[in-house]
Amino acid sequence: MALCRSSTGRLTMVRRVTLRDRDITQECFKSSWNSHKLVHLKAKLSSSLSAGAPGQQSSDKLGENWLYCLKRGQARTPKFPYFDWTGTLRPYPISIKRIVPAHIDKPDWADDGIPVVEPNSDLQHVVEIKSPDLIQRMRETCRIGREVLDAAARIIRPGVTTDEIDRVVHEATIAAGAYPSPLNYHFFPKSCCTSVNEVICHGIPDARKLEDGDIVNVDVTVYYKGVHGDLNETYFVGNVDEESCQLVKCTYECLEKAISIVKPGVRFREIGEVVNRHALMSGFSVVKSYCGHGIGELFHCAPNIPHYGRNKAVGVMKAGQTFTIEPMINAGVWRDRMWPDGWTAVTADGKRSAQFEHTLLVTETGVEVLSGRLPTSPNVFPWLNSS
Numbered sequence: 001m002a003l004c005r006s007s008t009g010r011l012t013m014v015r016r017v018t019l020r021d022r023d024i025t026q027e028c029f030k031s032s033w034n035s036h037k038l039v040h041l042k043a044k045l046s047s048s049l050s051a052g053a054p055g056q057q058s059s060d061k062l063g064e065n066w067l068y069c070l071k072r073g074q075a076r077t078p079k080f081p082y083f084d085w086t087g088t089l090r091p092y093p094i095s096i097k098r099i100v101p102a103h104i105d106k107p108d109w110a111d112d113g114i115p116v117v118e119p120n121s122d123l124q125h126v127v128e129i130k131s132p133d134l135i136q137r138m139r140e141t142c143r144i145g146r147e148v149l150d151a152a153a154r155i156i157r158p159g160v161t162t163d164e165i166d167r168v169v170h171e172a173t174i175a176a177g178a179y180p181s182p183l184n185y186h187f188f189p190k191s192c193c194t195s196v197n198e199v200i201c202h203g204i205p206d207a208r209k210l211e212d213g214d215i216v217n218v219d220v221t222v223y224y225k226g227v228h229g230d231l232n233e234t235y236f237v238g239n240v241d242e243e244s245c246q247l248v249k250c251t252y253e254c255l256e257k258a259i260s261i262v263k264p265g266v267r268f269r270e271i272g273e274v275v276n277r278h279a280l281m282s283g284f285s286v287v288k289s290y291c292g293h294g295i296g297e298l299f300h301c302a303p304n305i306p307h308y309g310r311n312k313a314v315g316v317m318k319a320g321q322t323f324t325i326e327p328m329i330n331a332g333v334w335r336d337r338m339w340p341d342g343w344t345a346v347t348a349d350g351k352r353s354a355q356f357e358h359t360l361l362v363t364e365t366g367v368e369v370l371s372g373r374l375p376t377s378p379n380v381f382p383w384l385n386s387s
Helices: 007-017 026-031 033-050 132-155 162-175 242-259 269-281
Strands: 068-070 075-077 193-196 199-201 215-224 227-236 292-294 301-305 322-325 328-330 336-338 345-347 353-355 358-362 367-369
Touching: 132 162, 132 215, 132 227, 132 358, 162 193, 162 215, 199 215, 199 328, 199 353, 215 242, 215 353, 227 242, 227 353, 242 269, 242 322, 242 328, 242 353, 242 358, 301 322
Parallel strands: none
Antiparallel strands: 068 075, 193 199, 193 215, 199 345, 215 227, 227 358, 292 301, 292 322, 322 358, 328 353, 336 345, 358 367
16 A cells, blocks of 8 residues: 555645744744654655665655554654663654455454454463365465565565565565454554564564664464464574674574474473573573464464473474464563553663574374475575575
8 A cells, every 4th residue: 555645735744844943933943843754754754765775665755644653553643652671673654544446355353453252262271283275275375475574575675664664564475365463453554564673573664764783573464264374583684793693593403303303292381492492592582562463363372382491381282283483682681671652672771683484284193384485485594404
C-alpha cells in the first residue's frame, strides 16, 4: 500500500519543508511551536530518506500521516515520545496502515484488532496433534512465509528504511494470496516486525534508514488456508563489527542445536537447556520474557517454549505437534525494557540482540523444519557458504 496523498497536499509539503529557519519570525515561531516542530522533524527525516541508495524506492516525503506510534498501536502522535532510551536507536514516525484486498482470507483480528477465537481456545492449554490435512496446509503456508522473508532479505542494505521492508513483506504476502498475520494483531500496526540492533523483538517498521553496521531481524508470519506459518532471521547491514557477527552466528547455532533434539518423547523444557548452554559458553545471555509457541490455526497457543535454562515448561513432544523455536540472544544482560509504543522490546543495557526462528513439525522419527531455507534463498550468512 502506497502512502496516499493528494497532489495539493504533496506540493504544500514540499514548499513547507524547504523553508529555512531564518525565514521564520520569532512571533510566528512562538505562536505555532508545535506545528513548526513537526514540520522541521519531517524536513529532517525527508532529507535523510531522499539521500538513500540510487534507485531505491522509499517514502521520499513524510506527509501528515507519518506519526509516532503509542499505546500498543492504538494511538498516534506527532510528538517525539519521552523515554530513558537504553541504547542509541530511536523511534521514527510510521506510515498509515497498509491495505489488504477483500479477496484475501483474513484472521478474526484483521478488522478490529481483537483476536476472539485464539484467547478462548482450549488449545491454549492442550497441545494439538495436527491432522494430515492441517499439516499439509502448514507446509504450504510456511513455504509462502519463507519466500516472503527471502524477498525482504534481498533488499536489506544501508539506506533502506524498515518501512520499505514492511512494504515488500506486505506486497509479497498479498501476491501469494496470504494475509500478513501481525497486521492489526492486538493493534500491531505493520505487516512484519523489524528489530534493529538493541531491539529484541516486535520492532515496528518506520521511517528510519538502515545504517552501515546495523543488524536487523525481520519476523514474518503469514496466514493462508486457515493456518499460520512463522519464521525470522537476523541480517547484516553492510560491514558489521566482529562482536555483532559472533552474536548473530551464535543465535543461529542456538536454534540449530535446539532443533536437533526435537523428536517424540523429548521434554519441551530441554530446548531451553540446549539454547542456554550454547549462549552462555559463547559469552552471551538468553532473553526470558519471550518464548516460542504452538502454532497452526491459531497464531499463538500451547506449548510455550522457553529458551532459557532451568525453565518449568511442561509436557513432552509428540508426533504431529507444531511449534516455533525462536531464541533471542543478547550481547549483554538478558533483561529487557519496553518502548513507549508498547511493542518494541529492547535490551536493558542497550547492547545488541539477535534472533532466529523456525516453525517445526514433530515427526515419528524426529523433526521437519516447515519454514526451512530453500535452494533459492539468498546467500546472506557466511557460515552457510559451501567450500
